[in-house]
Amino acid sequence: MDITTPALLFPAISLLLLAYTNRFLVLAQVIRQLHASPQHDTPLVHRQIPGLRRRISLIQYMQGFGVLSFLLCAVAMFALFLESQAIGKWLFGISILSLMISLLLSLIEVIISTNALAVVVEDIDSSQRSS
Template identity: 45%
Template sequence: MQMEISVPALLFPAISLLLLAYTNRFLGLSSVIRKLHEDYQRAPDAKILRQIANLRRRVALIRGMQAAGASAMFLCVLCMFLIFFGLQSGAHIVFSVSLAAMLISLAISLSEIRMSSDALNILLADMEEDLARHEAH
């Protein structure tokens, strides 16, 4: 089966949007970490310390998401070069690996979203505990 150069090019907008979304997640997480650092420096709190492991894992996941997404983009460009030079069998293999990298990136993203939800649930539980203590007095 002959693959045209437009096939891998179709993934460019999707991968670009994914990378933009991942960058936004990273920037959001960075601002949360900086704010928690400031809060902890001002008034050390065990609640902040409980979030550190979650935040470290999320940073690592986002790095993995970005790496897999960038790999998918790199492989799409490589695939286009292979098509351009008439190396169809290599192009098929590289394009397949590119799709796999994109799937890996999306799977890691789902895991990071779950962890983000877990972090929010920790904060909600802390607020509920504070509310229950306040109402008991």
């Protein structure tokens, strides 16, 4: 393995971290809008709060493991630059493992987000039926 192998992950991890940041910003905006809304004390909002809390936590860990992956990838490149093949390979392997954990957390966050949308659709459907 040479120094270019870990370098291949740099653009992918950078884009992934950007996507995670966008998810965080959208979630923060949703939470602030719910808080500012006069209807923030409705049962619909209360049903969504546990999911919002889990999503905040998941995004924090997603970003943390993504940054760890990026850092380990850089250190692996440095180790390979210093011709420490074994250390470089191990660091690169741990970097990939960290990236996989980050992606799994991202999948869980998407599932929670989808469930939250299902709650809203269910509320809209029940409102239309009662009208």
